[in-house]
Amino acid sequence: MTDPTLRVRDLDETELLARIFPLLPTGEGVDVGPGDDAAVVRADDGRFVVTTDVLVEGRHFRRAWSSGYDVGHRAAVQNLADVAAMGARPTSMVVSLVMPADLPVAWVTDFARGLADASGPATVVGGDLSGGDAVVVSVTVHGDLDGRAPVLRSGARPGDVVAHAGTLGASAAGFDLLSSGAGSPADGAPGVSNPRSPYVTAFLRPETPLAAGPAAARAGATAMLDVSDGLLRDAGRLARASGVDVDLAEGVLMRDVTALVPAAVDVAVATDDADGAHRARTWVLSGGEDHGLLATFPPEVAEKGLPAGFRPIGDVRDAGEAGPRVLLDGEPPHEATGWDHFRP
């Protein structure tokens, strides 16, 4: 257990790294790890997949809500989801961490544990530490396609089945539970009287169905993306990139809505807002940061059975006169099609 009074300013970089490195995952496929000018990672496929994302304190997370573990977990997952959405297997990552001098060292080691627990087979091969006035985390994740073509957003064809793996709306429910005071960020540790709601956990530590990405690619998915900005908005992106209409089945999605109604009622009570069911519908259709995978499959694949984790939620159709877009049971949705966490 790290002394809770120990701050980042009390250690030099070498001492801090000595506390972080033992917590980070090591794995196969790394010829040169941290410690030299750069790392050397094997890419047997002859290509590598790469994506990067930044998390800024006060914009993407609040330290009052998110533990170091939460932030490390989330920083890994949001990048891992992008790699999986190409149909690739994550292999390695580099991590930069900007920290205020008074940040507890325990927060940093907690961050490393969250990152390690979420990163699955991906090894941390390098990084950078710096001082700064707010915590900023930048993660770059690499993946290997194992000889397969990458699954882009642009390959959906009319007749394909639209399928989703992961959760829809859970993260947005957690955000609203926290914002309204109906949920607590407290960990459900023994002795904590108000354990964390699973939706709060979904918001603070989103999970992505990592194995479903390569599985979709192997099964012949024609298009795929990470649902990070809400189902309608991201389905609209896939529709426009592919030049098709994506028609979602409202009846299927209403089952997700129903499951979230109790949480919506909790928020409605806490905020004196009677329209709880409407909120649950907005979470499912427009809530961001669930990091599920939205993919399209040829009908013959769907007939044989979708890969594990995927369920059908709609169909791909020829784009109508209005141009490529997302539809709900054949009609343009009334909902806003976006979600901008903390952004003005």
Next chain:
Amino acid sequence: MTDPTLRVRDLDETELLARIFPLLPTGEGVDVGPGDDAAVVRADDGRFVVTTDVLVEGRHFRRAWSSGYDVGHRAAVQNLADVAAMGARPTSMVVSLVMPADLPVAWVTDFARGLADASGPATVVGGDLSGGDAVVVSVTVHGDLDGRAPVLRSGARPGDVVAHAGTLGASAAGFDLLSSGAGSPADGAPGVSNPRSPYVTAFLRPETPLAAGPAAARAGATAMLDVSDGLLRDAGRLARASGVDVDLAEGVLMRDVTALVPAAVDVAVATDDADGAHRARTWVLSGGEDHGLLATFPPEVAEKGLPAGFRPIGDVRDAGEAGPRVLLDGEPPHEATGWDHFRP
């Protein structure tokens, strides 16, 4: 020319990206560029080299001194130097930029131009933009070894020749010129009465001898690193990693010191400090952020002629009883062996 009153908050992310993308380098070797969940980069070698670095406003740069162009240039170079120091050829990079809402859009496009001009053959394949209270730049650069073994810090052997490519002390001289007021950050544009000193430029826009890294690897370099924290400190790192003594020839280095004496006198006059020559010596031996390459070569390679850009500055010897370390003409140097820009 971007309207100088236009701020980041006046544009949405799509509009800002539309101004940045045309400025960024495109190149060979990229199967999928920006726009999907992740990029796909070719790695014909079957491995890739990767390194990351973060620049934080107020820690690593000040906007009063550094233009957007300077910061973009420097963010690229400090990572490219690490790739070159492995003997690799830079291929691609991802870039994250955190920006205050009142940052001029012209600063951001200037940043993109500086990044592009410095990045040589490396293509920008992805990135992330976010709001924040200070500018934070995180760059991850990838390189290809073209079938060669990476050149580590740990391969130097007794009898090897120590060689350096690039400048020594110029960046530290520029920092002291700016700090003392003897130098100006103003660009040497027409009509600017006080043009930027070349040392100020070396600090704000360091150059790394990119081609010298792969050339050293091809020539048979046994060890190599990027000199980012000062010659003595980085030579000491190479010495310890290789388990040898690195003995630098003071007479050779004193020629670098002599060249910097006029700048040291300017600083001495501005600060009422008589000891100008001593300051020039400190710049050469301990000044950071020049991003030259320090390498060791077998004696037979040195006899045939070092690769272009390298000059001999010392020899590798068996480690003495004091353990592996850096020496100056066979003696431990009196100088401090580090350089921590802006760090307390």
